[in-house]
Amino acid sequence: MEQVLVFQLGEETFGLEVALIQEVVESPHLHYIPRAPNHVLGAINFHGNILPVLDLASYQGFLSGTRDHRVIVLPPEVCSLALAVASIRRIIPLDAEALLPFPREQQEQLYIRAVLNCQGTMINLLDTTRLLASLETV
């Protein structure tokens, strides 16, 4: 059974499959990257590898308020990238029957592949493929 890490972006609740996560780490010192785009906060040293940190909230157009001191590190086979979110909640099981389809045409800017109804709370599942694709084009 697949599991989802639930986190907050602004007022919205998002989810990311655990299979797409390498590790959740305490954000060590954030190195400033000169001439980087606004949504790149800086870079961290992750077990000897330099990973850029993406401000997921501001990249998707949310108001970036508070930020969790932990960052989500993606597996190196997916992308060498860390995601900064407002706050990391918990890991919940992904019930495939509770998945609701998300009308993609509605928001081109939002990288959501489906909506999970978890006891009344709508959790937007992050579409990493499109997100990474959009990052590639930048």
Next chain:
Amino acid sequence: MRIDISYKFIMGFIIVVASIVLLNVVAPHLGIPEEWQQLVTVSVAILVGLILGSIFSKAFTANIRHLTEAAENLSNGNLSRVVRLRSTLFPDETHDLALSLNRVVESLRELVGYIRTSSTKVAESSQNLSATSQQITASAHEVTNTIEQVSRGAETQAEMIERCSHLIKEMAISIDMVASSADRVEDSARDTADNAQRGGDLARATMKKMKQVLGEVEQNGAQIVSFGTQVQKIGKIVEVITGIAQKTNLLALNATIEAARAGEYGRGFAVVAEEISKLADSTGRSAGEITDLIGAIREENQKVQASMKESIGEMDAGREALDSTGQAFEAIIQTALGTQVKATGIAELSQKQTDGARELVVAIDEISKVVTDNAAATEEVSAASEQQAASMEDMAHSAQALSALAENLLDVVKRFQVGTERG
């Protein structure tokens, strides 16, 4: 040489007879005819008798006339003249009579002068007496008036004294009341002093307690400060626990991720990781609650410290107030003791005053009696002075009558002309 009238007559007769005898002897010798001789003798005798008779009778009648005039003068009251007869060689009874008359005149003159001066003096004296008695009458009237005034004054005095007596009796009652009030004041002052003593003792005891409480409060303050530091230490420990919980949570999260990656093999591990995550969450929540509690405790602690400081300040003020209260009680005790002494003095004094007032009442009663006696005596004096006034008026009338009598006497005596030389 005094010769009585009878002898003078005899002498004249003898001379006539002698002349006849002589002529009878002498006639024949003178050449007168015989026939004529008898005739001549007779005629010469008659002539001699006529001459002698006329001389004698003239002298005699002159003296008698003088005497008659003097007697008439005397009867008319003229005492100014002295009877003076022609002095002769041979004075007789007429001269004696003249001398006697002169003596009578002299005596009368003295008598009249004496009566005149005496009656003048009597008149003067009686006038003086009259004036004096009138003055005395006036004085007696004045005395009567004065005595009436005195009598009225005595009546007023009696009324006044009665009022005085009444007032003094009221005063005695008031003084008795003052005395009983002073007794009550004394009792009250004693009670006040006792109460103030107890109050002072209480204030001292309270002071002692308060000092004790203050010491305890200061101790409590120190304890609360140390408690605050302890709580702060707990807070630090809780922070550590919170960090551990967060790390545990992260580890659980990563463990879950790792377990998911391990697939079927990691399932049991995933359950353990989830439990750990739950524990970590629970620990975190508890730590958060503890932190909240610590915050509340610190807040409360600060409040307690502040209120304790306030309490200490208030207690200092209370201590000062208690000090002043103790002093005030001391002052009250002194005042009450003074009041007690004064009240005792007042009670004694008012007792003396009561005695004095009683004596005063007795004295006033005696004065009242004396005044009543005085009034009676004054009425008697008034009656006496009225009688005196009446007597004086009688005396004045008598003096006037006496004066009238003296004037009558003077009038009577005025008839007698005493002459200028005697006044």
